[in-house]
Amino acid sequence: MHRIVVKVGSNVLTTASGKLDITRLSSLVDQIAWLKEHRYQVILVSSGAVACGRSELKVEYALDSVEQRQLFSSIGQVKLVNLYYDLFREYGIHIGQVLTMKENFEPGDQYNNQRQCMEVMLDNDVIPVVNENDTVSVTELMFTDNDELAGLIARMMGAETLVLLSNIDGIYTGNPSDPASEVIREVQPGESLEKYIQTTKSSAGRGGMESKHNTARSVAESGIKVIIANGKRTNILVDLFSGNDTPIHTEFIPN
Numbered sequence: 001m002h003r004i005v006v007k008v009g010s011n012v013l014t015t016a017s018g019k020l021d022i023t024r025l026s027s028l029v030d031q032i033a034w035l036k037e038h039r040y041q042v043i044l045v046s047s048g049a050v051a052c053g054r055s056e057l058k059v060e061y062a063l064d065s066v067e068q069r070q071l072f073s074s075i076g077q078v079k080l081v082n083l084y085y086d087l088f089r090e091y092g093i094h095i096g097q098v099l100t101m102k103e104n105f106e107p108g109d110q111y112n113n114q115r116q117c118m119e120v121m122l123d124n125d126v127i128p129v130v131n132e133n134d135t136v137s138v139t140e141l142m143f144t145d146n147d148e149l150a151g152l153i154a155r156m157m158g159a160e161t162l163v164l165l166s167n168i169d170g171i172y173t174g175n176p177s178d179p180a181s182e183v184i185r186e187v188q189p190g191e192s193l194e195k196y197i198q199t200t201k202s203s204a205g206r207g208g209m210e211s212k213h214n215t216a217r218s219v220a221e222s223g224i225k226v227i228i229a230n231g232k233r234t235n236i237l238v239d240l241f242s243g244n245d246t247p248i249h250t251e252f253i254p255n
């Protein structure tokens, strides 16, 4: 069994108008089912709760940013997990929801308990679907974004590979919209791509390339391969792991 953590960003799961992209979500479920059939044990870290909730509800008065996160994630997470439940059930695959917070990653009982929880799920062939517990987390103590969360999960669970799916093909040598820019295919241990990273972000979630780069570097340093790839490309996960015709992506070689 190869244990992998797949993180799906809010941008992958939403359309340009901010609505949940059910076709994309369904295709990712098909691909994870394929991985499972091919001896991959998958932990799914899925963003999209806030984005999903936002498009569900019209609020009549102005909410501050914390209230928005709390309200939209509370309804969005239910919708998201329901969809995953229905789609995975078509394959006879069980999923379980894990909502977590940064404090659960301090060494100690909570950390051990959380790891144990996901081990018992995996032992019983249940796919953990992980997200931050956005409804109750305290702003200052939150994960930078779900990339950081996915990195912590990959380390905690001793994964072989972490895949960060975003809406671009990888880390570029310049602005991705500039035709002269190219995707950096391979990053050696200890190599920094800081000079290439664009700090601007147009995203439905909190993350961006800078935080992906930071997470990818530190996770690769702990011996886990990290792939940054485009979750909007058809069949991306199958193509990455089937070995034929590998799609463009950035790969951080582990230490």
Ligand code: GLU
Pocket (backbone or CB within 6 Å): 010, 046, 047, 048, 049, 050, 051, 073, 131, 132, 134, 144, 145, 146, 147, 204, 205, 206, 207
């Ligand atoms: N936990 C947030 C959500 O599900 C996403 C955080 C992020 O954008 O990384 O909406």
